[in-house]
Amino acid sequence: MKIGCHVSIAGSIDLSFKRAKEKGCTTFQIFLKNPRGWSAKALEKEAVVRFKNQVVKSGISPVFAHISYLPNLASLDKTVNKKSIESLLIELERCKTLTIPYFIIHGGSHTGGSFKQGFDTYVNSILKGLEIVGNKVTILVENSAGGKNSITGDITRIAKILEEIGDERFVKFCFDTCHGFGAGYDLRNKKAVTNTLAVIESNIGIENLILIHANDSKGDFMSHRDIHDHIGLGRIGEEGFKQLVNHPLLKNKFWILETPVNKIRSDIENINFLLSLVENKKG
Ligand SMILES: [Zn+2]
Ligand SMILES: [Zn+2]
Incomplete structure (x- = not known):
């Protein structure tokens, strides 16, 4: 079981490996720039070399990169849309440079237009991204907690996005447990987990689920709230995990x-x- 957590790139992007190792990660996730702004400070050449060395030598793999917070790839506002795609392309380009194989994008919101318009914008954004990364990076679409104007709260809609892209090789799925729970996919017991996984299996296919964002939820079931909690201490609880x-x-x-x-x-x-919740450690 490959497990890890989100790790800081503060100081220099390659320091993330050292931090991941200290936390006992066998895989980990980073941002590629300051996640709270639009600007992206250039990566230092030496840091890129050090990072790529670690990709080969550290034994920690794969590295996942997560899109920064501001882009809304479904935005119908021209300015926001333009900035969002610019940011997407810069970040995907960085994945390529750093030899990071997976890039996670969150769902957008179709504020100011219809669901259909937002959905089409979202799909087009992904297609633009795929154009520049070719077969080097797989984009993972992450489910959201749903609610008003959400493009990716509903797993059947994510299935439609993947279908629309039409190239299963480079667009796959990341399931966030906190978001799923908030959107109405129960995970609190065996039956609930089985049912939720059946929805993923029948719509997206388990083979297209690459990554699980394991987060407990401070928000209630179907609350559409996205507030992460420690594993087992939130509303999903220990039994669910x-x-x-x-x-x-x-x-x-x-x-x-x-x-x-x-x-x-x-x-x-x-x-x-x-x-500690894994029952058959050898399996
Ligand atoms: Zn997540
Ligand atoms: Zn979240």
Whole structure:
């Protein structure tokens, strides 16, 4: 079971490997730039070389990159749309430069227009991204907590996005447990997990689910709220995660935690807690 968490790139992007190692990660996730702004400071050449060396030598793989917060790839506002695509392309270009194989994008919101308009804009954004990365980077569409104007809260709509792109090789799925729970996919017990995975299997295909963002939820079931909690301490709870990590369909998936950073639990403690729920460690 490959498991890790989101890791900071503060100081220099290659330092993420050292941090991931310290947290006991066997895979991890980073941002490619300051996630809270539109601008992207150029990557230092030496840092790129050091990063690529670690990709080969560290034994920690794969590295996942997550899109920054501001882009809305479904935006119908011309200015926001332009900036969002620019940011997407810069970040995808960085994946290519750094030899990062997976890039996660969140769902957009079709504020100011119809669902259909937002959906088409979102699909077109992905197609533009694929044009520049060719077969070097796989884009993972992440489910959102749903709610008003959401493009990706509903798993059947994500299936439609993948279908519309029409190239299953380079666009796949990332399931965030906190978002799924908020959107109305129950995960609190064995039956609920089985049902939710059946929805993924029948619409998207388990083979197209690459990554699980393992986060508990502070928000209630179907609340459409996106507030992450420590594993087992939120509304999904310990039983839900126990069922998830032991489910045969999720055996070969990658697990990344985006749990809160506070005094209640550290990243290492969350990773170890999730691992402690695995029943047959050898399997
Ligand atoms: Zn997530
Ligand atoms: Zn979230």
